[in-house]
Amino acid sequence: MENSRRDFLKKSAALVIGTLTASSILNNAFAAGNFADDILITPDGGKYTLPALPYAYDALEPHIDKLTMEIHHSKHHKAYVDNMNKALETVDGNVLGSPQSFENIFDKVEKLPAALRNNAGGHYNHSLFWTLMKPNGGGEPKGKLAEDIKSTFGSLDEFKKQFADAAMKRFGSGWAWLVKTKEGKLAITSTANQDNPLMNLSSVEVKGTPILALDVWEHAYYLKNQNKRADYIASWWNVVNWDAAEGLYTAKK
Numbered sequence: 001m002e003n004s005r006r007d008f009l010k011k012s013a014a015l016v017i018g019t020l021t022a023s024s025i026l027n028n029a030f031a032a033g034n035f036a037d038d039i040l041i042t043p044d045g046g047k048y049t050l051p052a053l054p055y056a057y058d059a060l061e062p063h064i065d066k067l068t069m070e071i072h073h074s075k076h077h078k079a080y081v082d083n084m085n086k087a088l089e090t091v092d093g094n095v096l097g098s099p100q101s102f103e104n105i106f107d108k109v110e111k112l113p114a115a116l117r118n119n120a121g122g123h124y125n126h127s128l129f130w131t132l133m134k135p136n137g138g139g140e141p142k143g144k145l146a147e148d149i150k151s152t153f154g155s156l157d158e159f160k161k162q163f164a165d166a167a168m169k170r171f172g173s174g175w176a177w178l179v180k181t182k183e184g185k186l187a188i189t190s191t192a193n194q195d196n197p198l199m200n201l202s203s204v205e206v207k208g209t210p211i212l213a214l215d216v217w218e219h220a221y222y223l224k225n226q227n228k229r230a231d232y233i234a235s236w237w238n239v240v241n242w243d244a245a246e247g248l249y250t251a252k253k
């Protein structure tokens with residue numbers, strides 16, 4: 001999206017917020033298969049809110065079970081939203097400036113309290129994660145993303161192998177990512193805890209725009225798969241929303 005359009009949207013979001021909740025804006029974006037930072041910029045009434053899932057809790061069965069989805073969304077994600085709101089209250093508005101966008105928070109994250117880093121990361125990462133899955137997902141990517149995965153990694157299978165490897169090797173809790181770097185290249189990386197590739201941190205090894213996100217915290221799979229992270233990753237390929245990934249990849253930003 002070109003700058004003038006983005007600026008317009010940021011300003012107009014403040015006007016729209018009176019009639020549409022942040023959740024419904026996010027859900028419209030889900031419906032369009034389109035996720036952008038702009039959607040999450042203006043909190044609802046000064047507070048961030050938990051976006052509704054774009055599908056039912058049992059919609060990803062049998063690959064990801066209903067109870068895991070319900071607890072993951074209504075308890076874990078909700079806690080990140082609530083704790084992000086609390087953490088924001090502790091930060092001087094002059095430090096963050098206005099608007100308190102994710103882009104701005106992630107850029108200044110090194111100077112911000114750990115609670116804001118962890119919970120803003122948690123809210124953003126999960127909001128994105130839900131959109132990158134769908135019922136009857138999986139299969140193969142199409143379009144430019146498919147072409148560039150093939151030219152970058154050799155084949156879709158080789159990409160999936162390397163992505164799964166990054167997810168398996170993340171020690172403890174964290175995320176695996178496919179990102180588009182500043183140079184426009186595809187790269188696989190992983191981050192610890194609720195960090196992400198948008199954060200301006202030396203510990204974030206590969207920075208870029210997330211295209212795919214996989215939560216490898218045990219809370220994402222322990223009820224169904226117990227300690228077997230590899231089984232969860234294998235199941236997850238069946239629910240990947242490649243259309244949403246393609247949308248992120250080809251977005252003009």
Ligand code: MN
Nearest residue numbers: 076215217220
């Ligand atoms: Mn999670």
